[in-house]
Amino acid sequence: MPLLFLMRLQHVQLPVRVADRREVRYVSVLVATGLIEAEIxxxxxxxxxxxxxxxxxxxxxxxxxAEIAKMGDVPQFVKTSMRFARGLRLM
Incomplete structure (x- = not known):
């Protein structure tokens, strides 16, 4: 989930090095969409x-x-995303 990764980035001191394959893929998506600046x-x-x-x-x-601000409350965002992803209704 690139957007959740983006939200995590706001809580770390930048610049930060990313070596995990999945996270490098998230970085490439976020760079391509103009949400972050990074070197791969x-x-x-x-x-x-x-x-x-x-x-x-x-x-x-x-x-x-701006994208982070649109997502608002992280727990609510995650709850909603999981509901749509799984087709479940969460309380």
Whole structure:
């Protein structure tokens, strides 16, 4: 969930390095949509290991901050998102 990752970014000191594959993918989505500025680097592959990527998130853009503000209350956002994702009604 790139938007939940974006919300997590507002609580860490930037710049921050991201090495988890899934989170690097979130970073690429957020960069593509203009919500953050980041550098994504591919590390060189060795003979036995495939290349991996790391990202350095530099800042959250004004559009990113506006998106966070639109989402409002995190617990309510997560609850609603999960309801739609699973087709469940949460109380």
């Amino acid at each position: 680097t591919t590390l060189k592959a060795t003979a036995r290991y495939a290349a991996s990527q790391v990202a350095t998130v530099i800042r959250i853009t004004e559009d990113g901050l």
